[in-house]
Amino acid sequence: MRRQFYLLDVFTDRPLAGNPLAVVVDCDGLDAGAMQKIAAEFNLSETVFVLPPLDPINTARLRIFTPKAELPFAGHPTIGAAILIGELRAASLMRSEDVRIVLEERVGSVTCLARHRPGRARQAEFALPKLPARIGAAQPSDKIAAALGLAPDVIGFNRYQPAIFSAGTPFTCVPIASRAALNAARPQLDLFTDAFAPPEAAHAYLYTRGDNDDFEARMFAPTLGVFEDPATGSAAAALAGVLMQFEDVPDGHHALTILQGAALGRPSTIVLSLDVENGALTGAAIGGAAVIVADGKLDL
Numbered sequence: 001m002r003r004q005f006y007l008l009d010v011f012t013d014r015p016l017a018g019n020p021l022a023v024v025v026d027c028d029g030l031d032a033g034a035m036q037k038i039a040a041e042f043n044l045s046e047t048v049f050v051l052p053p054l055d056p057i058n059t060a061r062l063r064i065f066t067p068k069a070e071l072p073f074a075g076h077p078t079i080g081a082a083i084l085i086g087e088l089r090a091a092s093l094m095r096s097e098d099v100r101i102v103l104e105e106r107v108g109s110v111t112c113l114a115r116h117r118p119g120r121a122r123q124a125e126f127a128l129p130k131l132p133a134r135i136g137a138a139q140p141s142d143k144i145a146a147a148l149g150l151a152p153d154v155i156g157f158n159r160y161q162p163a164i165f166s167a168g169t170p171f172t173c174v175p176i177a178s179r180a181a182l183n184a185a186r187p188q189l190d191l192f193t194d195a196f197a198p199p200e201a202a203h204a205y206l207y208t209r210g211d212n213d214d215f216e217a218r219m220f221a222p223t224l225g226v227f228e229d230p231a232t233g234s235a236a237a238a239l240a241g242v243l244m245q246f247e248d249v250p251d252g253h254h255a256l257t258i259l260q261g262a263a264l265g266r267p268s269t270i271v272l273s274l275d276v277e278n279g280a281l282t283g284a285a286i287g288g289a290a291v292i293v294a295d296g297k298l299d300l
Helices: 030-041 074-092 141-147 177-182 188-197 233-246
Strands: 001-011 019-024 047-051 060-065 099-105 108-117 121-126 133-136 163-166 170-175 205-207 216-220 226-229 250-258 268-276 278-299
Touching: 019 030, 019 074, 030 047, 030 099, 047 074, 047 205, 060 074, 074 108, 074 121, 074 278, 141 170, 141 188, 163 233, 170 233, 177 205, 177 216, 205 233, 205 250, 216 233, 233 250, 233 268, 233 278
Parallel strands: 019 047, 060 099, 170 205, 216 250
Antiparallel strands: 001 019, 001 278, 047 060, 099 108, 108 121, 121 278, 133 163, 163 170, 205 216, 216 226, 250 268, 268 278
C-alpha cells in the first residue's frame, strides 16, 4: 500500500530551520508496532500518524512516536499536524480566518487554531490540555552538572533550581546561569540516566535568560532516541509551571518567546502564553509557525 506523508519544519517560518516533523496521513491497518518502525525509519525527533477521531465531533486523532517510543503529547507534532490538516482540509478558509482544529492525543483533546494569512507563514496555537505540575524532586545539582559536562556552579540562577515538571510529558527542567554555559553543555551518556531519574523524567530541558528572546533552551532525551531536539513544545509547556514556581508572575496575559535549536543550526522560536489570575496559572498555550517542505509516498 502506498501511504501519503508530508515533511514539515516546525517552530520556524522558513525551510531547513526549526524542528523537522514527518506526518503520515494514510494510516489504515497500521498498528503501534508498524508505526514505531516507520518512526525509526524517518529517524526524526517525532513522527505523527493522523487517524479518524474516536469522537466524531473532533477533527482527528494523533499518535506520536519518537524513534524509540510513543508519547502521550508533544508540542511540535501538535503544531505541525494542526497546520497540515488545516491546509489539506480548509486551505482557502485559513487564508481569511482562524480554523479551529481539535486533535485527540493520549493526554486528552487539544484545541488548536490554525492560520495562514497571505504573505505570512502558516501558524498555529494550542491551549494546553493539562496545566503543568511539579511531579517530583530533581537529582542533586552536582550530579546533574556532571551528566551535562558542566561545572556545578552554573546550575541555577536567581531563585531557579532544577525541578521536574510535566504538562503531559515530564522533564527535568535545569536552569543554567548563562548562555555561554548553556552552549557548553555536552551530555555524558554514561551518567545521564542516573542524573535524570526517575526514568519517566529522563529528559533534560536546559534554559537560561535570552538576549533577544525571553529564554534560550536546549533539550536532551537520548533514552527516546533523540540526543538533542531542535524545538520542544511540551518542554516549553512544562516551563510555564517552572515560571509559576520560581517567579512572582503578575496577574494578566503574558507571551514569552523561547529560542531553541541554535546549537544545532536549526533555530526555532516557540511562543509560550500564560494567563494568571489571583496568582495562579489558569491557562497556557503554545504557538509557532511551520512550513511544509516535502511530501511523498511510503511503499508498505
